Amino acid sequence: MASQTPALPQSYAPGANSIFSDQSGFFSLDSNVPGLSKVILNQLNMKDYGEYRAAVEGKSKGVLFRNYKEMFQKMEETFKFCTGCNRLPEHLTEGQTLKRCVKCLNVYYCAKDCQKKDWPHHKKVCKILRLVAIDRLVEWLIFTGDLPIPTQKWSRSAADVKSWDDWLPIQEDLPQSLEKIISSANMATLWKNVSRTRPDVDDLRQSLWRIQSEFLSRVLTVGMAIQHFALDPYSKPLTVHLVGVSHNETMGARVTDYDELSHMFSGHQGIEIVMVGPEVVDGPIVRPPLRAFGPKHKVYISAYKSLYHQFWEDVIEKGDAAKPDIVVGFHPGFHANQGLVEGWLPTLLLLRDYNIPSFFTMYSEMELKYSLEILLELEVHIIDSGPNPFTSQKPEQVQACPNKPPVYCNSHYVQFQGLLPQQD
Structure with a gap:
């Protein structure tokens, strides 16, 4: 079917100075718009999203990770730069390494001075960035097929379901489905291979729900x-x-x-x-x-x-x-x-x-x-x-x-x- 889909005419494919193009995901984060950044793909030596997905699923012929631990390590490296001065690992002096904030496990600093200067800004978002750090790992379960969770038929009319507060009560099986994923082999594999401690059950439950809600x-x-x-x-x-x-x-x-x-x-x-x-x-x-x-x-x-x-x-x-x-x-x-x-x-x-x-x-x-x-x-x-x-x-x-x-x-x-x- 893909061969039947015509390529974009050149006139409709702006260059790298525009983010409205085939490459927009590569440039979106660098323009302060959330999305998969070109930085991530460059660090992983991948040219497009297809390669990224194939590698995550273990189907890639060109880019293969030897094991899950290497895959998660490579993905985490794409987030490594000093939040204080924007220095990348390759620009650090000999013996210098990036240290992660121990509270959110999300941002990095090259030195204590950078972390101290940045704290007035970082403290405002540190708690919520901790959730972001969990979610970006748990999202891997989308590729394993564990997420999204199948939903139930509605017991109320569409006119009566006006928000999440109305929708959640009609999904009686949701708590059980979340617990099943938390105790699954894929969840165990995830936290066995990432360089951080497995969050508690409530943190994982909330993370699964947040990812489900986005879908x-x-x-x-x-x-x-x-x-x-x-x-x-x-x-x-x-x-x-x-x-x-x-x-x-x-x-x-x-x-x-x-x-x-x-x-x-x-x-x-x-x-x-x-x-x-x-x-x-x-x-x-x-x-x-x-x-x-x-x-x-x-x-x-x-x-x-x-x-x-x-x-x-x-x-x-x-x-x-x-x-x-x-x-x-x-x-x-x-x-x-x-x-x-x-x-x-x-x-x-x-x-x-x-x-x-x-x-x-x-x-x-x-x-x-x-x-x-x-x-x-x-x-x-x-x-x-x-x-x-x-x-x-x-x-x-x-x-x-x-x-x-x-x-x-x-x-x-x-x-x-x-x-x-x-x-x-």
Whole structure:
């Protein structure tokens, strides 16, 4: 299927000075946007996310770790630089080594002076960075298949489940599922091979839930967007386009990843999820979108590697895929630099001019503020915005600036449609 997906035209693939391209994950953290940094891949001698995933799964032909201990050690080395002066291990003087903060086990310092000078900043985030350090190791269980945890059918209507506080009580099997993973062989393998003490059971339980919440946050946000626009999945099939998707949404994605929507809207007429973005990672979801909708009561996922406006011209306008009932974007970050704004501009204008119901999420209130300013400059009609009740519970560290307060995936949203009404 991958061979049927056309490569991006050169005109749509900005260079290294822009993070809106095939390489955006490599540059995102260096622009203070969470994501897999190019630093990580460079340190691991890997060229792309496919190699990273293959190595983690033990399938790589070119880059192989001799054992799990070496793999986790290499991954930890990608976080090693002095938080005080930014020096890397290779730039230290002879006999000098980086020492890790003993409280958070997350940041490093080349000398006591650097740590002392940095403490006024670091003390504000030290406790939460301890959770980040646990999560980035426990996330390995996604690749082993232990996460995400299967969920149960809803015993309440979608209208009655307005936040995590409403969702958690209807997942009666969740505590038992978490305990099963905690006592699993893969969890034992993880902590046997990392260079730190295994956290206590409660820390592991909370970490598993945070990672589970990040996965479900995207799905429940799509369901919330459907409700915000009063779309009725029981009266007709719905087509949802996810725009600007990247490795975060597609690396390791499965065709069942959005089945929670069937729990949310039990008995729906069919929901199609089409993921479109220049960073789509090859996998089972990379298959053609539907021209005519398939079976009722099912969620169908497809993916297409392209910028959205290019996908619209090449696929939608030719009748090779259904037009969307709603478009959703997960923290597009078009506020981050000029390259992103330029990359997103044709898509934002398309959404505006075709009057398409749109729902975008952001990492933080600050990102929401800047995004609203851009949308207003484009005279987009903003309907609503605010905190997302289904925000991820997993803190995201900006690797290049560890002492910046962590942010959370899908923490805020903006709902918009069409052109701003003109005043008489």
